Amino acid sequence: MLSLRFEDGTIRIGGDGDEGAAGALDGLAFVERDARSLTWRAPAHRYPDLRAALDEAGVGYEDRVLDAPALDLTTTYDLREYQRTALDAWREAGDRGVVELPTGSGKTVVAIGAMVALGVPTLVVVPTVDLLEQWRRELEAEFDREVGQMGGGEQRLAPLTVSTYDSAYLRADDVGDRFGLVIFDEVHHLGGEGYRDIARLLPAPARMGLTATFERPDGAHEVVADLVGPRVYRRTADDLAGDHLAEYDIKRVTVTLSEAERERYEAAQGTFTDYLASSNIRMRSGSDYQELVKRSGNDPRAREALLAKQRARDVMMHADAKVEKLERILDRHREDRIIVFTASTDLVYRLSERFLLPAITHQTGASERRTILRRFREGEYARVVTANVLDEGVDVPDANVAVVLSGSGSEREFTQRLGRVLRPKTDGGRALLYELVTAETAEEGVASRRR
Template identity: 70%
Template sequence: MTVRLSYEDGTIRIEADEPLPPLPGVEHDDRGDVERAPAARYAEILNALEVAGLSVVDDVLDLPALSLSTDYRLREYQRKALEAWHENDDRGVLELPTGAGKTVIAIAAMAELGVATLVVVPTIDLLEQWVRELEREFEMPIGRFGGGTQKREPITVSTYDSAYLKADDVGDDFGFVVFDEVHHLGGEGYRDVARFLAAPARMGLTATFERPDDAHRVVEDLIGPKVYDVAVDDLAGEHLAPYDVRRIEVELTPEERERYENVQGTFVQYLRDSGLTLSSGSDYRKLVMRSGRDPRAREALLAKQEARRVMMNAENKRRELAEILDRHRDDRVIVFTAHTDLVYRLSERFLLPAITSETGTKERRETLERFREGTYSRIIAANVLDEGVDVPDANVAVVLSGSGSEREFTQRLGRILRPKDDGGRAVLYELVTADTAEERVADRRR
């Protein structure tokens, strides 16, 4: 029996004149009286047919070989990461700290495979960063899907949004796909990007793979499991800058304390009366849903938000920030907050260039370029510099407020870990309001 495989609109079409053995992900399609599977199952299907000893006519991929070379010399841990990926049949996720050279590993893999490659990234900034790097390394035109350009080349970089729209059209154009910040692939819509691509070779790159919603399990199914990881502390001092994390507790003012205790008390009392604990995300969702019809639930939710605002924007944090900025007047400093309005107040108070989600693309790039060239020695941002942006080197970070996310903390720490010319240490300050829920938040992210 001969089996014919072809690509069709994000699926593998399987035709045979006799019944087929069980194949991974394959279901019967009554519309065409053929068997189909998501394109992501292509490599598994080929392997299963080979094991079954069946003759295969494979019309899925017909890709030209690329002659690619790179001057990169991989560090030992980068070489081990690439070897672990090869050993898992060119599939899997690599988890390395920000600044550890994940891009270098992916480019080395492209050179070794020599096949058409799609790189998928979360932001336009990262798209342009990848394009610059690939053009410099391979000296060839690089395609783009995103930022107003839709041009395919043997090596193409796409945003997740553009890849979502185009994957079923270009799913048979690439033999290798790289997902940068691969944890984004766990999102409901973005999963289809990986499902519609037939590329057998798949690499995910991230600094923090696991997601609190367990959606990384879906990523493992589509890309492969985590095959290599290395911790920040394993690289600090040799490949990354040595660093210190200094947690500074500040007190609420008497007025802030009174306000915090009042609103926090309202919130806690509702939890006791309603039997909710918020120890799980499901209980928090219940509270949000109840707030639409229950005035007390709405009051509790607003009280929680107010308590968070008070503790994260404490006046003494601003005084402590002033001391840190004075202490590090000759250093390059990034200040992180969780609130846009606080960014603008501190920007005005300390004359800090500000970047928020409201900052236009041109202004953000100009600000970062001036920070890179030294015109600015410090900037302040609300979340937008956590990932997906090419941030110039700094050696001091100040976390004024944030979530309990380990990913957020790791990304912020990574912004100051690139090795320094003078071999100096990096330092991250965490400002935490004492005797409030922020202490638990800070513990969770650590």
């Protein structure tokens, strides 16, 4: 009889298999013969496929892959209709797949529902330490049990464990047999080259991905679908607005450059476009930009074009008219809770100083950030300004007005920023997002792409 064991991120297939077993294994493209140990090996993530193939061939085997005894879990959550439908869709897909729901709609609740339904040790993988701590607190409160943690200075395993992507990448081949279910929060991160190995090294047959924006511009969501399962359920902010999330409005506000700003912008943009025209680079994709960066290493004109592009970007994103418009928005919404988003750390501190706004950037320490968000949650602060770090992976207190002064052309970034004001509302109020765009600049194209 064959034996299946987890070893170093693979399934080791040993034992005294008969000719039928050898034939069945030789016929599997994902199984390789290990000449040194005289066994076969399969990638850990193909564990369910291996079992299915052996069962179909009528080959007997002893399965010792998972050391994951059953758990008795209960939840106090009463899943909303769409959360229940999402969970049902995932279960019907064989306990595999991606659930796409907007920020604030309760993706964590769907995951907890899956943990209760399966009752197996579970690994939750998250992109940031902030999210790691949020998940650990949530699971400890919901299940009244100690929850393990890998990341944030700790390496502590438990039947329910939360890990950062980085820690999971380092330890998946060692601890993979401890979990029957793996949940990837912000699963689009799994499309990154290194992080893909987390899913490949884990044998967990049940897999759930959570995200507000599944598809990636580079097409790597197809890799995620192969490793976790396809998208099995999707609802947008529009689908849930009103019944479950706040109704919302998006107002695009166009501002113009001053004469001096226009002169600087045109000069810089002209240097950039002139080089593109002479070098036959069209900037239609990320590969075109990479080509420009590569050329800048040994071509002074390419380097100057890159620098000019940055100067033009700074002018259009930091336009004085945006700051003046923000002042009027802040005055108009004195009674509202406001988050101001920019793409520039320098602009964050400029706005913080001018309007006395608490600022959160990548330079803000974890303790200070938690203090700012706590005071925002408790109402001591009514507004904050940030550069990117609140887009994802941070539990942001309820706000009802967002102002996007600048950003990238990423649909994901825009969706996440909108989601920061789309929390469930009990007072029937509407959420509002202002999008400030500098007229007759490249920012108009950026704004169109993200929408």
